[in-house]
Amino acid sequence: MAKKVLLFCLLLCCLTVGLVAQPTREDYKHADEVASYGKLAYGTKIEPQWLNESLFWYKINRKKGNDYVIYDLEKATSFTPLDQEDLASQLKDSLNKELEAFKLPLNKERFSDDVSSFTFHMEGYKWSYQLTSKLLSREKLPEKEDWGYWAEGRDELANGPVTSPDGKWLAFIKNYNVVVKEHSTGKETVLSFDGAEGIIYSSYLAWSPDSKKLATYQVRPNIKKYFYLIESSPKDQLQPKLHKREYLKPGDAVPIKQPALFDIETLKQIDVDGQPFENQFDLSPIQWMEDSKGFIFDFNERGHQKYQVVRVDAATGKTKVLIEETSNTYVEYPRLRKWMFNDDQQIIWKSQRDGWFHLYLFDAVTGKQQRQITKGEWLVRNIVDIDQETGQIWFEAAGLKKGEDPYHIHLCTVNINGKHFKELTPDNANHHTWLSPDKNYIIDRYSRVDLPPVLVLRDGESGKVIKRLEEADISELTAKNWKAPEVFTTKGRDGTTDIWGVIYRPTNFDPNQSYPVIEYIYAGPGSNYVPKDFTTSYWFSGLAELGFIVVQLDGMGTGNRSKAFGEVCYKNLKDSGFPDRIKWIKEAAAKYPYMDIDRVGLYGGSAGGQSTVNGLLQYPEFYKAGVAACGCYDNRMDKIWWNELWMGYPIGQEYIENSAVENAGKLQSELMLILGEMDDNVDPASTMQLVDALIKADKEFELVVLPGMNHTLGGEYGERKRRDFFIRKLQGEKTPDWNK
Structure with a gap:
């Protein structure tokens, strides 16, 4: 029992x-x-590109392999102009390797605007294929530029001389100071005199559009910090290798930058008060206004509880905080964004200041907040385009609809005055969109984890579907259970x-x-x-x-x-x-x-x-x-x-x-x-x-x-x-x- x-x-x-x-x-x-x-899933990878207002193309994975489709809006038809059998044959002869049509390992493909040629990268070459004559040519690609290790601090002296917009001046750093050279005479003039090994002027110099002013940062470098790696089993030698990486960790000292401004007409330095920006994590690259009356930069305070957009007056050097973000926790600065508008007289600013990421309009001279453009318990993910004449903004938003996945992205439009808000991609899905150059059409690829991709063409004004272009085929996939x-x-x-x-x-x-x-x-x-x-x-x-x-x-x-x-x-x-x-x-x-x-x-x-x-x-x-x-x-x-x-x-x-x-x-x-x-x-x-x-x-x-x-x-x-x-x-x- x-x-x-x-x-x-x-x-x-x-x-x-x-x-x-x-x-x-x-x-x-x-x-x-x-x-x-x-x-086993087909039509799931689609990346469209616009050629002009009436033509776009896309690459799509079909059962036979990759296909290239061009769609003509005026004729409302699509066609495949690329003879992949011929292209594969020519590539096979050129490279002396086995290649199969529709399964060619092409990168950076593009059709010319008039659809006369097709270019792509492959095997270290840029290739050009003439679609009518079927002539194939190639040119060697330059060696990939070494951008260095991602955590390395910028070498402030590494940039070369910078020519003024009017072509009359050359600006550069010499003995850690700012120097300009007049092209017509070859005469060099030193503009700063306090640069030294421990406090240098940055070679990333920024000319005003009218060539009358020059700006940069004076930088107090930090002590570089490193960590070390031992490569135990290198491929080219028996003994291990020691590597080191420049790498700052929490609490380490960072470089300190101060804005510097120079008048080219008088060849004198204009004092800029950098004291308010001393406790910094970073200052962003200098950005001149179109009218040359000032430049702006972002001040990211150490600790990330304050973030400012600052304007420097080009005539006086006086600084003014245009926009300030503060928080008793953190300002999520990687997702803050600004877009200049109205000939740089206004700033469209993406901020979380009301608890959600939304768009705001600021005066770029006085710093006055003119209005909040979008509002609600949802968020703006990104601006896609801005019509500088009409003030219409196209942007990606998420969390618009109660009950729908709040991470799904939808394309919307709103006027800069906050009116005429419209959602252009209403389907319950995650949307990736491509606006036509004239904004009259939208290519929309949408899907969910449980909804295979659909590619449609929409009206740019209403969002209404004009044509259903592609639907994924997952029948072989589901047959496998x-x-x-x-x-x-x-x-x-x-x-x-x-x-x-x-x-x-x-x-x-x-x-x-x-x-x-x-x-x-x-x-x-x-x-x-x-x-x-x-x-x-x-x-x-x-x-x-x-x-x-x-x-x-x-x-x-x-x-x-x-x-x-x-x-x-x-x-x-x-x-x-x-x-x-x-x-x-x-x-x-x-x-x-x-x-x-x-x-x-x-x-x-x-x-x-x-x-x-x-x-x-x-x-x-x-x-x-x-x-x-x-x-x-x-x-x-x-x-x-x-x-x-x-x-x-x-x-x-x-x-x-x-x-x-x-x-x-x-x-x-x-x-x-x-x-x-x-x-x-x-x-x-x-x-x-x-x-x-x-x-x-x-x-x-x-x-x-x-x-x-x-x-x-x-x-x-x-x-x-x-x-x-x-x-x-x-x-x-x-x-x-x-x-x-």
């Missing part, structure tokens, strides 16, 4: 957790195939705010089974990260296919919602929206009982790696296992701009409280760390400091270090390790013996 009871209990246990067989190599191979099912992600929404921690996400299921999904849940997380503030367009290229698909439900969502603390929604992250990056995430997953599981929330995993890279570790440390009762890649586990170790914006300046106790390194002793869940040894985005020492803290706390974890790899989730090897880890830890199954 006891044996029967035991057998019954074991059977009940199996039914509870789901019958997932031990995975094989073939299962992994099949998972990779599912992840590449995108090749592919399942689109499901959009799922619940209320967040406050009980009122909608939290949006998606659920991914395997192709062999069985609602009678019980599946572990894995959340892919990226919770970095400033943007949203859940896909909104239709795509079949989800890297989650392979993981889901091995017996998991994978979810992704945007919790509070991320961007593209209200200011209050984003401010949850301020000095509190370890929050990562977890109260919203856990509530969301629990409510999804209440609707779908096959989601086993006793077996929840978490993974992500970069800021997602940081969030993964913090999720395990703070919520071990919910997140049982996590894989964190290339993370910053202490914000004092990461790049200056990102961390000072969200974590504040000066560096305070909150940096310690948010540090996974400082809190490593709290680890209770299963953890794998992945690190590329050549990561020059996040200092690899951040991962190793976490490793050190975990060892000192006597914690168990797994570490995967990938030689030669940069900032990465791990590539193919890392993906296999991640799959193995979750199968072992959440399914309790053995994984293939990869060494046999």
